[in-house]
Amino acid sequence: MASAHTKAILRPSAAKAELVPLLPSRNAASSVSLNASWSRSRFLGLRLAEVPNISALHGRRGRRDLRIEASAAEGARPTVLVAEKLGEAGLELLRGFANVDCSYKLSPEELCAKISLCDALIVRSGTKVTREVFEAAKGRLKVVGRAGVGIDNVDLQAATEHGCLVVNAPTANTVAAAEHGIALLASMARKVAQADASMKAGKWQRNKYVGVSLVGKTLAVLGFGKVGSEVARRAKGLGMHVIAHDPYAPADRARAIGVELVSIDEAISTADFISLHMPLTPATSKLFNDETFAKMKKGVRIINVARGGVIDEDALVRALDNGTVAQAALDVFTEEPPPKDSKLVQHENVTVTPHLGASTVEAQEGVAIEIAEAVMGALKGELAATAVNAPMVPAEVLSELAPYVILAEKLGRLAVQLVAGGSGIKGVKVVYTSARDPDDLDTRILRAMITKGIIEPISSVFVNIVNADYTAKQRGLRISEERISHDGSPEIPLDSIQVHLAHLESKFASALSDAGDIKVEGRVKDGIPHLTLVGSFSVDVSLEGNLILCRQVDQPGIIGQVGRILAENNVNINFMSVGRTAPGKQAIMAIGVDEEPNKEALKKIGEIPAIEEFVFLEL
Numbered sequence: 001m002a003s004a005h006t007k008a009i010l011r012p013s014a015a016k017a018e019l020v021p022l023l024p025s026r027n028a029a030s031s032v033s034l035n036a037s038w039s040r041s042r043f044l045g046l047r048l049a050e051v052p053n054i055s056a057l058h059g060r061r062g063r064r065d066l067r068i069e070a071s072a073a074e075g076a077r078p079t080v081l082v083a084e085k086l087g088e089a090g091l092e093l094l095r096g097f098a099n100v101d102c103s104y105k106l107s108p109e110e111l112c113a114k115i116s117l118c119d120a121l122i123v124r125s126g127t128k129v130t131r132e133v134f135e136a137a138k139g140r141l142k143v144v145g146r147a148g149v150g151i152d153n154v155d156l157q158a159a160t161e162h163g164c165l166v167v168n169a170p171t172a173n174t175v176a177a178a179e180h181g182i183a184l185l186a187s188m189a190r191k192v193a194q195a196d197a198s199m200k201a202g203k204w205q206r207n208k209y210v211g212v213s214l215v216g217k218t219l220a221v222l223g224f225g226k227v228g229s230e231v232a233r234r235a236k237g238l239g240m241h242v243i244a245h246d247p248y249a250p251a252d253r254a255r256a257i258g259v260e261l262v263s264i265d266e267a268i269s270t271a272d273f274i275s276l277h278m279p280l281t282p283a284t285s286k287l288f289n290d291e292t293f294a295k296m297k298k299g300v301r302i303i304n305v306a307r308g309g310v311i312d313e314d315a316l317v318r319a320l321d322n323g324t325v326a327q328a329a330l331d332v333f334t335e336e337p338p339p340k341d342s343k344l345v346q347h348e349n350v351t352v353t354p355h356l357g358a359s360t361v362e363a364q365e366g367v368a369i370e371i372a373e374a375v376m377g378a379l380k381g382e383l384a385a386t387a388v389n390a391p392m393v394p395a396e397v398l399s400e401l402a403p404y405v406i407l408a409e410k411l412g413r414l415a416v417q418l419v420a421g422g423s424g425i426k427g428v429k430v431v432y433t434s435a436r437d438p439d440d441l442d443t444r445i446l447r448a449m450i451t452k453g454i455i456e457p458i459s460s461v462f463v464n465i466v467n468a469d470y471t472a473k474q475r476g477l478r479i480s481e482e483r484i485s486h487d488g489s490p491e492i493p494l495d496s497i498q499v500h501l502a503h504l505e506s507k508f509a510s511a512l513s514d515a516g517d518i519k520v521e522g523r524v525k526d527g528i529p530h531l532t533l534v535g536s537f538s539v540d541v542s543l544e545g546n547l548i549l550c551r552q553v554d555q556p557g558i559i560g561q562v563g564r565i566l567a568e569n570n571v572n573i574n575f576m577s578v579g580r581t582a583p584g585k586q587a588i589m590a591i592g593v594d595e596e597p598n599k600e601a602l603k604k605i606g607e608i609p610a611i612e613e614f615v616f617l618e619l
């Protein structure tokens with residue numbers, strides 16, 4: 001923590017002064033979420049552990065949160081709780097790396113009781129990973145792996161607030177789900193399940209089970225993502241006319257398959273068959289209700305292999321009873337398993353399967369391997385390609401930004417240590433100077449690190465790339481970003497990063513800019529982060545070890561006096577630079593030191609007559 005002295009208000013006791021907490025209290029409720037998005041799973045991910053010091057981004061809280069990486073390195077294995085059946089190939093991979101506890105069918109209470117002993121949790125759709133689970137984890141749970149696509153059973157907001165990464169396995173069961181959709185489509189049209197049950201009951205009812213043909217019929221695919229587009233492709237092979245509705249799907253992908261993207265009203269009012277393939281979100285919950293059924297073509301047939309909650313099930317029963325919907329084929333239900341006396345399940349025009357979309361041998365092996373790799377990667381400090389609640393930055397971008405990531409955190413740490421007691425930080429402005437096109441510079445990871453640098457020294461929360469934006473918002477910390485274009489080479493991502501803390505008193509008055517902000521600026525030189533500006537004084541000191549900033553009247557001998565005091569206390573100087581306004585006027589001396597000087601040494605530096613103020617800062 002910073003210590004600060006000024007000649008005017010020299011307070012030796014301030015050598016370990018507490019910094020002012022950010023406002024409002026960190027317990028304040030907030031509804032902010034960090035870029036959680038369903039479509040994120042399509043982006044490339046980061047491999048944090050491959051970049052020096054970047055693993056600190058994930059799950060670090062001082063020494064305690066280095067635990068997972070340290071434990072992997074030291075042979076103390078992390079513990080992975082597998083709460084639902086997972087393919088053997090995935091379990092084998094996990095066992096090579098972690099202690100694997102396969103405990104299926106845990107009650108919510110049992111899950112909460114176990115979770116504080118686990119570093120990772122793997123689930124399918126049958127386990128609700130609620131806020132209570134994250135709270136019960138007491139900070140140990142670092143990653144939740146969803147062995148499948150839908151993450152509506154994981155409280156993403158709570159995961160983000162707890163800095164817990166959520167990863168899924170978004171691709172391995174796509175074909176299985178699409179094939180199941182087609183299986184339900186065909187078997188519903190030909191009443192296969194009903195005819196089968198009738199024969200097994202000893203009957204031979206050829207007239208009762210007359211079906212409808214698929215060829216030439218219109219199928220509306222709602223949700224034209226991975227599964228939806230595979231269903232569309234297969235339905236075209238069956239000779240169907242396929243249209244699709246998806247507000248976010250690219251038109252060229254639809255065109256490539258020969259599918260027309262239409263409005264939801266057009267889709268549901270013209271289709272003979274409707275197949276649902278969107279996620280369950282607040283926007284899609286009960287999207288199919290009395291009103292939507294009323295707009296459908298009479299006798300429409302509906303297939304749902306997505307999520308039960310997308311349909312108002314009572315409304316579907318009414319639509320089946322009044323003939324608006326001729327048939328439905330459902331793999332998913334609002335409540336799973338549905339109540340035994342569910343009218344929907346029992347309805348003679350409804351074909352049901354118990355959430356089997358992903359249940360093929362091949363898909364389950366694939367999903368198990370996909371999620372095991374994602375979870376292991378996350379535990380090693382890598383951010384998986386399938387992270388759902390963290391910004392995705394391609395590996396090559398991350399590797400290029402690596403020294404700037406370190407610089408960003410150090411500038412945040414420096415700036416916050418310059419704040420004088422009494423004033424809470426509210427506004428942070430980050431200014432990036434770069435020759436790059438703004439679209440070609442992803443600053444989210446830098447912003448996360450500046451946030452980490454500002455918040456961690458003054459609080460007990462740990463900040464990582466998952467919860468940085470959330471934590472900042474929760475604490476009332478507004479972080480704005482500005483770009484200044486620069487004439488250098490676009491090969492270099494950034495020329496400089498400036499961190500401004502708005503209108504605060506500083507322990508080191510020289511750190512205030514003309515605008516009255518605490519201002520520090522850094523650059524990367526030969527791959528090493530340097531501090532290059534404090535307030536309006538240019539300095540140049542590598543950001544390693546710790547830092548002493550002194551302001552003095554420019555005159556001979558000061559460097560020698562400070563150097564001698566440090567040497568007498570066995571404090572090694574690793575870098576030194578002096579920035580002055582003009583010869584003989586005020587100067588700032590920035591001294592990089594490997595060790596922390598003791599109070600006595602700091603006091604002696606403060607007593608050098610020419611030194612007007614100084615501050616010791618931990619990097």
Ligand SMILES: NC(=O)C1=CN([C@@H]2O[C@H](COP(=O)(O)OP(=O)(O)OC[C@H]3O[C@@H](n4cnc5c(N)ncnc54)[C@H](O)[C@@H]3O)[C@@H](O)[C@H]2O)C=CC1
Nearest residue numbers: 150177223224225226227246248277278279305306357358
């Ligand atoms: N029954 C089962 O066992 C399985 C079910 N699923 C479910 O299938 C669904 C689709 O999975 P994927 O295709 O892998 O996901 P995806 O993310 O690739 O596709 C979902 C698509 O839905 C679209 N969408 C979002 N909101 C929409 C709205 N209001 N209207 C229309 N489209 C909207 C998105 O833009 C996206 O293109 C998910 O709900 C998933 O949980 C997936 C695999 C197996």
Ligand SMILES: O=C(O)C(=O)COP(=O)(O)O
Nearest residue numbers: 124125147148149150358
């Ligand atoms: O992947 C999905 O979204 C699924 O619905 C599959 O669920 P499951 O893993 O079979 O419980």
